[in-house]
Structure formats: structure tokens, C-alpha cells
Amino acid sequence: MEANKTYHVAVVGATGAVGQQMIKTLEEQDFPVSKLTLLSSARSAGRKVTFKGKQITVQEAKPESFEGVDIALFSAGGSVSKELAPEAVNRGAVVVDNTSAFRMTPKVPLVVPEVNEEDLKKHNGIIANPNCSTIQMVVALQPLKEKYGLKKIIVSTYQAVSGAGANAIDEMKQQTKAVLEGEEFTPEILPVKGDKKHYQIAFNAVPQIDVFQDNGFTFEEMKMINETKKILHDEQLQVAATCVRLPVETGHAESVYVELNKAGVKAKEIQELLSESPGIVLKDNPAEQEYPMPADSVGKRDVFVGRIRKDLDRDNGFHLWVVSDNLLKGAAWNSVQIAESLVKLNLLK
Amino acid sequence: MEANKTYHVAVVGATGAVGQQMIKTLEEQDFPVSKLTLLSSARSAGRKVTFKGKQITVQEAKPESFEGVDIALFSAGGSVSKELAPEAVNRGAVVVDNTSAFRMTPKVPLVVPEVNEEDLKKHNGIIANPNCSTIQMVVALQPLKEKYGLKKIIVSTYQAVSGAGANAIDEMKQQTKAVLEGEEFTPEILPVKGDKKHYQIAFNAVPQIDVFQDNGFTFEEMKMINETKKILHDEQLQVAATCVRLPVETGHAESVYVELNKAGVKAKEIQELLSESPGIVLKDNPAEQEYPMPADSVGKRDVFVGRIRKDLDRDNGFHLWVVSDNLLKGAAWNSVQIAESLVKLNLLK
Numbered sequence: 001m002e003a004n005k006t007y008h009v010a011v012v013g014a015t016g017a018v019g020q021q022m023i024k025t026l027e028e029q030d031f032p033v034s035k036l037t038l039l040s041s042a043r044s045a046g047r048k049v050t051f052k053g054k055q056i057t058v059q060e061a062k063p064e065s066f067e068g069v070d071i072a073l074f075s076a077g078g079s080v081s082k083e084l085a086p087e088a089v090n091r092g093a094v095v096v097d098n099t100s101a102f103r104m105t106p107k108v109p110l111v112v113p114e115v116n117e118e119d120l121k122k123h124n125g126i127i128a129n130p131n132c133s134t135i136q137m138v139v140a141l142q143p144l145k146e147k148y149g150l151k152k153i154i155v156s157t158y159q160a161v162s163g164a165g166a167n168a169i170d171e172m173k174q175q176t177k178a179v180l181e182g183e184e185f186t187p188e189i190l191p192v193k194g195d196k197k198h199y200q201i202a203f204n205a206v207p208q209i210d211v212f213q214d215n216g217f218t219f220e221e222m223k224m225i226n227e228t229k230k231i232l233h234d235e236q237l238q239v240a241a242t243c244v245r246l247p248v249e250t251g252h253a254e255s256v257y258v259e260l261n262k263a264g265v266k267a268k269e270i271q272e273l274l275s276e277s278p279g280i281v282l283k284d285n286p287a288e289q290e291y292p293m294p295a296d297s298v299g300k301r302d303v304f305v306g307r308i309r310k311d312l313d314r315d316n317g318f319h320l321w322v323v324s325d326n327l328l329k330g331a332a333w334n335s336v337q338i339a340e341s342l343v344k345l346n347l348l349k
Numbered sequence: 350m351e352a353n354k355t356y357h358v359a360v361v362g363a364t365g366a367v368g369q370q371m372i373k374t375l376e377e378q379d380f381p382v383s384k385l386t387l388l389s390s391a392r393s394a395g396r397k398v399t400f401k402g403k404q405i406t407v408q409e410a411k412p413e414s415f416e417g418v419d420i421a422l423f424s425a426g427g428s429v430s431k432e433l434a435p436e437a438v439n440r441g442a443v444v445v446d447n448t449s450a451f452r453m454t455p456k457v458p459l460v461v462p463e464v465n466e467e468d469l470k471k472h473n474g475i476i477a478n479p480n481c482s483t484i485q486m487v488v489a490l491q492p493l494k495e496k497y498g499l500k501k502i503i504v505s506t507y508q509a510v511s512g513a514g515a516n517a518i519d520e521m522k523q524q525t526k527a528v529l530e531g532e533e534f535t536p537e538i539l540p541v542k543g544d545k546k547h548y549q550i551a552f553n554a555v556p557q558i559d560v561f562q563d564n565g566f567t568f569e570e571m572k573m574i575n576e577t578k579k580i581l582h583d584e585q586l587q588v589a590a591t592c593v594r595l596p597v598e599t600g601h602a603e604s605v606y607v608e609l610n611k612a613g614v615k616a617k618e619i620q621e622l623l624s625e626s627p628g629i630v631l632k633d634n635p636a637e638q639e640y641p642m643p644a645d646s647v648g649k650r651d652v653f654v655g656r657i658r659k660d661l662d663r664d665n666g667f668h669l670w671v672v673s674d675n676l677l678k679g680a681a682w683n684s685v686q687i688a689e690s691l692v693k694l695n696l697l698k
Contacts, residue, residue, distance in 0.1 A: 152662065156505035156604035158554045158593065173529060180526060197638045204644040205507045205595060205602050207656050207670050212635040216616065216658040225661065238662035242604040242670065244507065246554060247596050253554050255505035255591040257606075267565065286561035289546045295553040307556050309565040312574065313501065313587035321556045321591065 006034035007348065009339070010069045010093070012084065013076030014038035014058050015047055017166050018098060021332035022073050027052055029336055032343070039065050040076065063087035070348050073335050074098060089125035094348055096127050096338045098331055100219075103128040103227055110230050113337045114279040115142040120338070120347055127338055132330025133157050133220065133243065133252055134227040139303040139329070140322045141258065143277040144270065145232055149261030151316065152238035155224065158246050158253035159209060160294060161201060163326050164190060168201075172247055175202035191245055201247050209243040218243055251294025252326040260316045267310045270318060274305050279329070284308050292323035300325055301333045355383035356697065358688070359418045359442070361433065362425030363387035363407050364396055366515050367447060370681035371422050376401055378685055381692070388414050389425065412436035419697050422684050423447060438474035443697055445476050445684045449568075452477040452576055459579050462686045463628040464491040469687070469696055476687055481679025482506050482569065482592065482601055483576040488652040488678070489671045490607065492626040493619065494581055498610030500665065501587040504573065507595050507602035508558060509643060510550060512675050513539060517550075521596055524551035540594055550596050558592040567592055600643025601675040609665045616659045619667060623654050628678070633657050641672035649674055650682045 009026065013019040019040075026033060036051050039061035048055045059065060061080065066072060066088035074081045074088075075098040085095045085102070102108040109119035110128045115138050120127060130138070137155060144150060161168045171189045178185040179202045187198035191208040199206055210219035217225070224241040275282035283292045284306040292304030303324045311317030324330060342348050358375065362368040368389075375382060385400050388410035397404045408414060410429065415421060415437035423430045423437075424447040434444045434451070451457040458468035459477045464487050469476060479487070486504060493499060510517045520538045527534040528551045536547035540557040548555055558569035566574070573590040624631035632641045633655040641653030652673045660666030673679060691697050 154503060154606050156591075158507070158595075176525060177529060180522060191638075195638060199638075199642060200644050203597050204600075204642055205597060206642055207602070207604075207640050208638060212638070215661075216635050216656070217661075238660075240606070240660050240662070240666070240668060242505075242656065242668055244602075244604070246507075248552050248554060251553075253556070253593075255556075255593070255604075257503050257589070286565055289540075289544060289548075289557060289561070291556050293548060293553055293555055295549050307565070307591065311587075311589050312564075312566075313589070317589070319589060319591055 006032040007070040007343070008035040008037065008068050009033050010037040010039055010066060010072040012039045012061050012072060012074045012080065014049060015040045015044040016075060017162055018075040018327055018331040021327050022075065022335060023049060023051055025332050025336045029340065031336065031339065037065065037069060066091040066093050069093040071096065071339055071342065073339065075331065085126055092349055094123065094125060094127070094342060096129060096335045098129040098335055100131065100223060102126050103130060104230065110227060111338055112138055112231055112334060113341050114139050116231055116233070117341050120341055120345060123347065129331065129335045129338065130227045130231060131220070131223040132163055132326040133159060133254065134224050134231070135330050135334055136252060136303045136322055136324035137224070137254055137256060138228055138231050139279045140256065140274065140305050140320060141232065143273050144258060144260060147273060148265055150232070150234070150237055150258065151261050152259040153228065153240070154257040155241045156255045157241065157243045158248070159243060160248040160250045160252055160326055161190065161245065162250045163252070164193065167193070169249055172201050172249070175200060176247065179203055201245060203247060206245045207242065209245050248294045250325055250327055251297040251323060252330060253292070253294055254322040256320045256322055258318050258320065259314065260318070263315045265316070267308050267318065271308050279303050280305055282306070291321060294323055297323050297325045299328070301328050303329055355381040356419040356692070357384040357386065357417055358382050359386040359388055359415060359421040361388045361410050361421060361423045361429065363398060364389045364393040365424060366511055367424040367676055367680040370676045371424065371684060372398060372400055374681050374685045378689065380685065380688065386414065386418060415440040415442050418442040420445065420688055420691065422688065424680065424684070434475055441698055443472065443474060443476070443691060445478055445687045447478040447680055447684055449480065449572060451475050452479060453579065459576060460687055461487055461580055461683060462690050463488050465580055465582070466690050469690055469694060472696065478680065478684045478687065479576045479580060480569070480572040481512055481675040482508060482603065483573050483580070484679050484683055485601060485652045485671055485673035486573065486603055486605060487577055487580050488628045489605065489623065489654050489669060490581065492622050493607060493609060496622060497614055499581070499583070499586055499607060500610050501608040502577065502589070503606040504590045505604045506590065506592045507597070508592060509597040509599050509601055509675055510539065510594065511599045512601070513542065518598055521550050521598070524549060525596065528552055550594060552596060555594045556591065558594050597643045599674055599676055600646040600672060601679060602641070602643055603671040605669045605671055607667050607669065608663065609667070612664045614665070616657050616667065620657050628652055629654055631655070640670060643672055646672050646674045650677050652678055
């Protein structure tokens with residue numbers, strides 16, 4: 001980082017689950033903040049948030065809010081980003097956007113620092129933070145891509161409700177209590193807020209995250225498919241996803257099948273490779289029942305990989321189990337990492 | 350069924366979760382029972398169970414218990430089956446065994462009536478009921494095998510705790526309550542009773558069902574792999590499995606990727622084929638958010654299939670989401686179906 005230089009940082013969506021983690025992570029990383037502007041919807045404005053021992057009042061996000069801001073971390077929904085990110089850029093800020101608004105826009109880099117930090121150099125004011133389920137998967141895939149090449153990915157996810165926001169967490173807890181006590185309840189939020197139908201999440205598994213597309217895949221599944229190709233710079237990479245919501249508060253897990261472009265690789269080589277790769281903690285010792293689990297990932301920044309097995313039939317096939325805190329590496333931590341990379345590479349104005 | 354003929358039926362493990370469902374299913378099916386003998390461990394003996402309005406006292410299972418029994422449904426654990434199933438056969442009974450004790454024994458048919466009922470004709474006294482997660486998958490795969498041929502299966506499971514027994518259900522509920530109320534708890538049963546370590550199941554996803562094998566796969570995963578090949582009579586079929594336990598009481602779900610031996614098949618053809626296949630209910634209408642879920646499967650005998658999508662890259666690849674009540678089609682109902690098939694095919698002595 002440039003010595004002594006400090007930055008005016010804005011967090012948009014400061015009162016949300018991810019926004020709160022962003023503020024906490026900025027503090028923990030001792031990011032060089034000269035001023036922190038906290039922004040939200042009109043509804044949440046006026047709330048106070050503590051940063052480095054000082055109380056900061058959250059203000060309503062408006063175009064003028066970004067005057068003088070160097071870097072703005074957005075996590076307040078796609079429509080807010082679409083409206084205000086360009087306003088922030090016009091006022092000289094660099095935006096790190098944690099929504100899907102700009103992820104597939106060609107001129108917007110989609111960045112996971114362990115994987116494609118260099119893409120930041122091509123930014124035009126907005127940098128997109130990938131979808132949570134995509135981030136943890138590409139962190140695990142990148143070392144395999146570099147060393148062996150990747151042919152095909154098939155992923156089935158086990159996703160936590162915190163990815164659907166604080167209301168979804170509340171709904172899951174209240175429903176769970178109701179089921180245990182034999183009380184009635186009416187699902188109102190999950191699987192997708194605003195979609196036609198709502199289903200029980202307590203003690204259930206719901207194979208829908210985000211809305212359905214015409215091809216029968218959900219938008220979440222298409223995000224994993226398209227974002228993975230963009231981040232790994234490989235439009236030919238075959239990716240398929242089935243995304244499932246579970247009654248888990250935080251921590252996404254993924255059962256990933258990978259076909260490499262190289263035959264004859266052993267599981268042990270992959271374990272060794274991943275154990276030395278950035279952002280990854282290998283947790284793979286079946287004899288001691290050691291493997292990653294969502295409950296163990298909460299509050300940690302790493303991507304945990306285990307259950308690494310060579311396919312019993314296809315010589316280039318491997319199975320992995322990938323777990324991470326969806327609010328941290330999947331969102332807040334990856335965004336702050338991007339901010340740090342921007343500073344390190346001297347890409348802020 | 351042969352007119353008027355009735356049978357002396359024994360249920361071994363009569364007080365367990367599956368045993369209870371077996372007794373209920375025998376009654377619902379109006380299976381031609383002349384006498385029902387209910388057997389259990391010494392610990393549960395003496396309990397009374399109602400069958401067709403009459404109370405039957407559960408007795409301790411001993412070799413002599415099987416005198417005069419025509420058909421014995423076993424679901425009391427592998428060691429009980431290993432000890433007592435041969436004793437039952439020696440006394441003239443035909444055994445339908447719901448444990449893994451004899452499943453891979455070459456001379457023992459492993460049967461899902463919708464798939465390989467004919468295999469019953471080769472029985473030597475013992476018939477094995479497959480593993481719950483295998484049964485629902487092969488019901489969905491059999492029509493695809495018959496019409497197109499199968500090349501490769503990759504399955505990731507979402508399995509309910511009732512598969513681990515009544516104690517596991519209690520543990521999940523108590524843990525869930527403890528987490529919601531912020532109380533301490535000590536996992537003692539899951540993921541595998543008697544294994545070295547135990548982990549939280551409440552609000553978590555645990556990638557271990559049954560003990561680990563030397564090849565890094567769990568025994569549950571190897572059951573799915575080996576049993577599927579045996580039931581479908583195809584040792585060349587490529588099968589890989591990742592089995593995961595969820596905080597769900599009843600209802601297993603499976604994300605299944607299938608490669609057919611035929612190219613050019615459309616998803617719509619597969620939907621039509623499965624909608625007309627025995628034991629399957631197609632629930633696949635993304636526009637109306639219709640797909641199978643564990644919570645909807647409880648108490649039903651069908652295998653529910655949905656989320657059918659053609660792979661975006663491989664022309665012979667398809668993705669399915671398969672859900673069923675693991676205690677019914679996965680256990681009790683399949684066992685009673687086998688008993689009905691034995692009667693229908695006149696295979697009881």
C-alpha cells in the first residue's frame with residue numbers, strides 16, 4: 001500500500017448483513033480510512049454504527065452523498081447500484097459493487113483477488129464482486145486451472161439463508177421454532193422475496209435460489225455458470241450448477257465435480273496443491289473425520305476444501321467439498337480485499 | 350395375488366422408525382396377514398403395538414421366534430440380520446432384509462420392484478432391500494436406462510436424519526432448540542453413531558454418512574455406487590456419490606447428473622418418460638415454482654422428480670432433482686412392495 005495515503009470510504013447498505021461485515025472488516029484490516037461515510041435507504045437512515053470506537057450516523061444514500069468519496073462499497077441491492085454507482089463514479093469514486101447489477105457488463109472487471117487481481121487494471125470506475133457461491137468455488141478451482149487446465153465443472157450447492165438477507169434469517173428461525181412447537185406458520189419470504197410462491201425452509205431443502213430463467217435454470221445457477229467463465233477467462237469452460245437453499249444461517253457448501261484437462265493426476269497432488277494456494281485451508285483427513293462444514297466456517301475468511309477424491313471411473317475427474325462464510329469471502333471480505341488491491345496497485349484516483 | 354392365501358408375517362425391529370412404518374404399511378395395503386409376529390431387542394420387548402385394531406405384544410427376537418413364519422421383514426441393524434436372518438430362512442421363512450448385511454452378497458437379490466422385480470425369482474431365502482438413497486435414485490434412472498442407456502451418474506445427496514434412527518432425530522431437535530435459545534450442547538450421535546467424533550447437525554450440513562472407507566469415500570457413498578450397479582445389472586455403469594446429512598427430519602433429496610448413451614434427447618422427452626413411469630411423480634414446472642422438496646414428500650410413497658434440465662454443454666447430459674420419503678420408498682414401503690411381489694410371483698414357500 002502507498003505509505004501514509006488515506007481514503008474517504010463509503011459503504012452503501014451500511015445497515016444490512018453484508019454492510020455490517022464490510023465495516024467490521026475495514027476496521028479489522030486497518031484499511032487506511034480518512035473518512036467513513038455510511039449510507040442506506042431512507043428507512044434505515046439515522047441509525048448509528050460504531051467504527052474504530054466512534055459513532056457514525058447512517059445517512060440516506062443520494063447522488064450527492066458521493067462528493068469527495070474515493071472508494072464506495074455497494075451492497076444495497078441491484079436497483080440501488082444501478083441508480084447510484086454511476087453517480088458515485090461521476091463524482092470520482094471507484095465503486096466495488098456486491099450486487100449482480102454490473103457483473104456481466106463486459107467493461108466491468110469481475111474480481112476475486114486470489115484469482116484475477118490483474119483484471120482490476122482494466123476498470124472504468126466500477127468493479128463487480130462476484131456472487132457468493134461463485135467466489136468460493138473459483139478460489140478452489142484457480143490452482144487446478146493453472147496447473148492442469150479445467151474442462152468441466154458440475155456443482156451442487158448447499159446454501160445458507162443469510163444470502164437472502166436478514167429477513168430470511170428471521171423467517172428461518174421463527175419457522176424452526178414453530179415446527180418444533182407444532183405451531184402454524186405462513187412462509188412469506190423464502191425461497192425468493194417477491195416471487196409468486198413461498199415455501200417452508202425449516203427442516204427442508206429448497207432447490208430454488210433467485211428466480212427461474214427460461215432455460216429451466218435459476219438466475220443463481222446461471223450466475224455461477226457465467227461468472228465462473230468470466231473470472232477464469234474461459235468461455236469454453238463447461239459449467240453446470242444446481243443451487244439449493246438449506247436451513248443453515250451462514251456458510252455455503254458446495255459439492256464440486258471437476259474434469260481436468262490432464263489425465264493421471266492423483267488426489268494427493270491436488271491436496272498438496274490446494275494446501276499451498278492463497279485463500280484456501282485444506283481440511284481433508286477422512287481417517288480423523290476432518291472435513292469442512294458450514295457451522296465451522298462462520299466468521300472465517302478462508303475457503304475450506306476437503307473430501308477430495310479421484311473419480312472412480314474417469315481418470316481426469318475429481319470430487320471436492322468447498323465451504324466458506326458467504327457473508328465474508330462470499331461478500332464483505334472479498335470486497336475489502338478488492339479495495340486493498342486497488343490501493344496496492346495504485347488504481348484509485 | 351393368490352386368492353385367499355394368507356401369511357404369517359414377522360417384523361424384526363418392530364419398535365424402530367422403519368419397523369413402525371412397515372407395520373402401518375402392511376395394514377394400509379391390507380397385506381394378507383394370517384398372523385403378525387413383532388420382534389425386537391430384549392430392551393424393547395414387552396411394548397404393545399396396534400395392528401388392525403388389535404394390540405400385539407413385541408417379543409424378543411430369537412431363532413425360535415421364526416417357527417412357522419412365512420415372511421420376515423428385518424430392520425433392526427446389520428448385526429441382528431447377520432445373526433437371525435439365516436435362522437429364519439432355516440425355519441422356512443423368506444427374509445426381506447432392510448440392512449446392508451447381505452446387499453452385495455452375489456446370491457442375494459437386491460430389489461426395487463419397479464426396477465428389477467424379476468430378480469426375486471433367483472432368491473435363496475434372503476432378499477435385500479437397498480439403501481434408502483439408492484432406491485429413489487434407481488427408480489428415477491431405470492426408465493432412462495431402458496430407453497436411452499446410461500453412461501455416467503454423479504449424485505450429491507441431501508439426506509434427512511431419520512435415516513440415522515430415532516435417536517438422531519431427537520438429537521437434531523434438541524440441538525436446534527439449544528442453538529435458538531443460545532444454550533450449550535454436546536453432539537453425541539451424528540454424523541455416525543459410534544464413530545470417533547460427533548458434530549453439530551442443527552443449522553449445518555455434514556458431508557459424512559456412515560464411516561469412511563480407505564478410498565476416501567464413505568460407506569454410504571459406496572453403497573450408492575455398488576448397489577446401483579447391482580440393481581441395474583450394469584457393472585460398467587459409472588457412478589460417483591457425495592453424501593451429505595442435513596438438518597431435515599424426513600425426506601432425502603438428490604442432485605443427480607446423468608450422461609445417457611444417446612445424444613440428441615430433449616429435456617421434454619425425459620419429463621414425459623418419467624411422468625409415465627412406475628413409482629414416479631413428475632413435479633417439474635419452474636414457471637409455477639413447482640419442484641419436489643423433502644417437506645412435501647413426508648408420508649408419501651412416490652419418488653418425486655423435478656428440475657429436469659439438459660446440460661448446457663454435453664448433449665447427452667441431464668440434471669435431475671429426486672426426492673422421496675426415506676422411511677417409506679427408501680425402506681418400509683419398498684420392503685412391503687417386495688413382500689407383495691413375492692406373493693404375486695408365488696415365490697413364498
